[in-house]
Amino acid sequence: MTMAPNDRGANETVFTLEATQLKFGNGAVEELDWELKRLGLRKILLVADPRLRRLGMTERVTDIIARAGVEISVFENILVEPTIESLGEAAAFAASRDVDGFVALGGGSTIDTAKVANLIRSHGGAIIDYVNAPVGGGRKPPSPLRPLIAIPTTSGSGSEATTVAVLDIPELKMKTGISHRYMRPTLAIVDPELARTTPGAVTASCGLDVVCHAVESFISRPFDARPRPATPDDRPPYQGSNPVADIWSLKAIEFGGRFLERAVRDGNDLEARGTMMLGATMAGIGFGTAGVHIPHACAYPLAGLKHSYSAPGYETSHNFVPHGFSVIVTSPAVFRFTYDAAPDKHIQAAELLNAGPIANPGRDTLPDTLIRLMKAVGAPSGIAELGYGEEDIPALVQGALKQQRLLVGAPKAIDAAGIEAVMRQSLRNW
The missing domain is CATH 1.20.1090.10 (Dehydroquinate synthase-like - alpha domain)
Incomplete structure (x- = not known):
């Protein structure tokens, strides 16, 4: 029986499931060019863990992106366990670029950095405005962000599927986060071969x-x-x-x-x-x-x-x-x-x-x-x-x-x- 709104009582009666699209399997990263074309992206910012360059992963991914005819800007100054300052640097870099989408290549710190860079590039403001209350302002982004494709290289954080970006605020001696459904990546490409070299x-x-x-x-x-x-x-x-x-x-x-x-x-x-x-x-x-x-x-x-x-x-x-x-x-x-x-x-x-x-x-x-x-x-x-x-x-x-x-x-x-x-x-x- 369908209940009228006033019959539902004080407690929640509804839950939702909003999930990132997932592509999984050995060699899945090779389909990144097809996904970029599917999403209609022409200019992207690649946010990449700097340690991946010497392993050849960054070049491999930039080659795949170039194969799609997509222009690339690259940001690699990623801090393990990001701070509000390191995220601010990434956000400023993204704000200075004409991009219509993001690709994140790395672990949770890299993907979280890309989420925040995308947030500020899409809607402006200071990072602290969006940080969860009572630490920050708890501001909600008013509309969806630009597409973000997350390519994890560690078997851990799950950031490729979540609405959250975690950050350290050293002056407060605490970590906190930014959370909103619009922060969830558009697509996760999960390729086990990329985790082979993780210690x-x-x-x-x-x-x-x-x-x-x-x-x-x-x-x-x-x-x-x-x-x-x-x-x-x-x-x-x-x-x-x-x-x-x-x-x-x-x-x-x-x-x-x-x-x-x-x-x-x-x-x-x-x-x-x-x-x-x-x-x-x-x-x-x-x-x-x-x-x-x-x-x-x-x-x-x-x-x-x-x-x-x-x-x-x-x-x-x-x-x-x-x-x-x-x-x-x-x-x-x-x-x-x-x-x-x-x-x-x-x-x-x-x-x-x-x-x-x-x-x-x-x-x-x-x-x-x-x-x-x-x-x-x-x-x-x-x-x-x-x-x-x-x-x-x-x-x-x-x-x-x-x-x-x-x-x-x-x-x-x-x-x-x-x-x-x-x-x-x-x-x-x-």
């Missing part, structure tokens, strides 16, 4: 990000537990768990359990690397609709408050905490806390990661499974290994509390005392 430690961090994305999305507040928005325009991109998002998230969890360790061990294992790349995109579709919550809210201050951790495998001169490590270190404590909100979902996620049933499952089943995976791929043992101690916990709690856009998606409400308990438990997971 194992980078694959580990990226793969743990996939797992955490997918588990958080699956174990998020149900969409129909949210207040109903005043208008469809006010419906957030992160809507809460729902039957469609769960499908994507569950498959990504399964892939993480089956293939992440193999992908870390051997860059030439294209089945493992490719499946983790596909899992990253699938997790991106899942959490891009359902959302992430407490581990990501804790990750932003963990990545932004200090910069003392030297990340293995990353070619950069500055210290930083890779995103996958910053989210995974608090996840065991978080999923102990959230267990009683959805016990069956916690156990189902653990059994998928474990590739089979677990005897006598309970509150510690998912945390213990995550810790085993973290150990197997060489993740940090906890936030102490990232450079934090007891004295830092109050600042970390305050930083996490600023991420209300994420915390509202948790399946169980959490306050300052709860976040403090999570941080203390996460100092050392083993």
Whole structure:
């Protein structure tokens, strides 16, 4: 029976699925020229990770673009874990170019840089205007951006499928983001061959990000537990768990359990690397609709408050905490806390990661499974290994509390005392 609007009550009754078009498979990047022609693009800005030039990937992609008869400008000054300043440089470069589309070639940092450059090139303004409130202005882009084709080269962030760009604001000692449905790339070209040269430690961090994305999305507040928005325009991109998002998230969890360790061990294992790349995109579709919550809210201050951790495998001169490590270190404590909100979902996620049933499952089943995976791929043992101690916990709690856009998606409400308990438990997971 169709209900009249006044009969629906105060809670949400609608969820949406808006997904990036996906092209996946070995050699898929060779079809970029056809896709550019299909989209009618004539002048594009290629935003590329500078490390890819010496591997021949940048030249390969520029040759494919030239084959389509498309004019190319190239921006390569990408910072691993972008700051508002580095994104501003990319946005200024894009604003100075006459382009009708963007191509991003690299990992999550590169794709996020391209998203923000596209946003400012399309609608102007300062980056901080668009940053999520209360940190920034929370401005919404008024209309769609220029087409963006994302070509990931790591098996991790899922940025090619999401509405989000993450940035560090050093003066505030925190990370935050810009999120809107118009930020989602038009097309993701996911080619496993492009991930072959990624170092194992980078694959580990990226793969743990996939797992955490997918588990958080699956174990998020149900969409129909949210207040109903005043208008469809006010419906957030992160809507809460729902039957469609769960499908994507569950498959990504399964892939993480089956293939992440193999992908870390051997860059030439294209089945493992490719499946983790596909899992990253699938997790991106899942959490891009359902959302992430407490581990990501804790990750932003963990990545932004200090910069003392030297990340293995990353070619950069500055210290930083890779995103996958910053989210995974608090996840065991978080999923102990959230267990009683959805016990069956916690156990189902653990059994998928474990590739089979677990005897006598309970509150510690998912945390213990995550810790085993973290150990197997060489993740940090906890936030102490990232450079934090007891004295830092109050600042970390305050930083996490600023991420209300994420915390509202948790399946169980959490306050300052709860976040403090999570941080203390996460100092050392083993």
